[in-house]
C-alpha cells in the first residue's frame with residue numbers, strides 16, 4: 001500500500017515522536033515497512049519517517065544504494081528509537097524532503113555520524129555512517145524530533161524559503 005506523504009504545515013511533522021515499544025510495533029512492523037518502502041520508492045525518496053505518513057512511532061526507513069556503482073541495488077536501513085553517539089565534520093549540501101516536494105536548500109550537516117538504535121528485528125545496533133547515509137540519518141532523525149531540514153537554513157535564507165514554499169504549495173496534494 002502506498003501512503004500519502006504528509007506535507008509541510010501538518011502539525012504531526014512538528015511533533016516529537018514517542019519512543020516506540022518494539023513489542024507493540026513487532027506484529028505490524030513487516031507490513032508497515034513494506035508499505036513505507038513502497039511509498040518511498042513511489043515518490044523517489046531516500047528516506048521516510050513515521051510521522052510523514054501520519055504515525056507516531058520513533059521509526060524511519062532509509063533506502064540507499066549498496067555501493068557507488070551505477071544501478072547498485074538499494075539497501076533498506078530501518079532505525080527505531082535512534083540516538084546520536086557521535087557527529088563529526090561539516091558539509092554544506094543541497095537537501096530536499098518528501099514533505100516539501102520541489103524545495104531544495106543548502107544546509108550544513110555532519111559528514112560522519114554514529115548512532116545507536118533498534119533495527120527492524122528489534123536488535124540494539126550501532127551504525128557508523130558517512131556520505132549519503134549519514135545525511136539521510138540526520139534528516140530522518142530530525143523528523144523524529146519534529147524538526148525539518150529547513151530549520152537548519154540561515155536566518156538570511158528563511159524569507160526566500162517562505163516565498164518558495166508559497167509558490168510550491170498549490171502543486172502539493
Ligand SMILES: [Zn+2]
Nearest residue numbers: 096097098099
Ligand atoms: Zn524529510
